[in-house]
Amino acid sequence: MTSKGHFITFEGIDGSGKSTQARRLAEHLRSLGHDVILTREPGGSPGAEEIRALVLQGDPDRWSAETELLLFTAARRDHMERLIQPAVDAGKIVICDRFADSTRMYQGLSRGDLRGKVDTLHDLMIGREPDLTILIDMNPGQGLARAKGRQGTEERFEDFGTDLQEKMRAGFLGLAKEFSDRFRTINGAQDIDAVAQDVQAATAAYLSSSG
Known part of the structure; x- marks a missing residue:
């Protein structure tokens, strides 16, 4: 059914x-009837999944924000080359x-004030933004409680606590204004079905407008 490829991302605080x-x-x-690939970051390709284990597990102070930036960019480059761009092109x-x-x-705002370096590396090594970004907005305390309740092994960023999540939420809402052409903000405090309906409506509007 899909003739033109599309790249849709989901963002939001943990949980x-x-x-x-x-x-x-x-x-x-x-x-x-659409041909859909569901993937994640960090990860999505074999090399990027190996980097995922490095950055999401272990002590919160395992890496500096600068080192994380390099690791995430390396994972994203591999992901783009091996999965995302070929699929969109198809x-x-x-x-x-x-x-x-x-x-x-x-890395760019909440931990190291490295936004300029993040954007420079992104422009140099990645070179594209999503066509549509869905931001699921939620109260940081509620989100963190959900995230910690999963009791998984990839909790390194959750372990930074509520202060980081507060900064993250404000930062994401700021990005939604900065990139208002591609961001759509959805109220994540609703029940799951209501959120899904809002997401579907936003996506349908994008797909109909993009031809």
């Missing part, structure tokens, strides 16, 4: 429900759980 909504959108679009819809906007927040 916002973006991963669930990314999966639900993929299922919805497939039911409409006319598929790629849905990615996090992308460069997360790096702009976690």
Whole structure:
């Protein structure tokens, strides 16, 4: 059904429900006949998944913000080369759980004031933005409680606590204004089905306007 490829990303603080909504959108679009690839960052390709283990596990102080920036950019470059760009070029819809906007927040704003370096590296090594970014907005305390409740092994960033999540939320809302042409902000405090309906509506509007 899809003739033109599209690149859609999901962003939000930890525990916002973006991963669930990314999966639900993929299922919805497939039911409409679209060819959809669901992926994530860091990760999505074999090399990037190896880097994911390095940056999401271990002590919160394991890496500096500068080192994280280099690791995430390396993972993203591999992801773009091996999965995202070939799929978009083939006319598929790629849905990615996090992308460069997360790096702009976690390393560029909230931990190291490295936004300029993040953007410079992105322009140099990645060179493209998503076509549509869905921001699932949520209260940081509620999101962090959800994230910690998962009791997984990839909790390095959650372990920085509520202060980081507060900065992240404000930063994401700032990005939504800065890149208002591609961001759509969804109220993540609603029940899961209501959020999914809002996500589907925003995506349908984008797809109809993009031809």
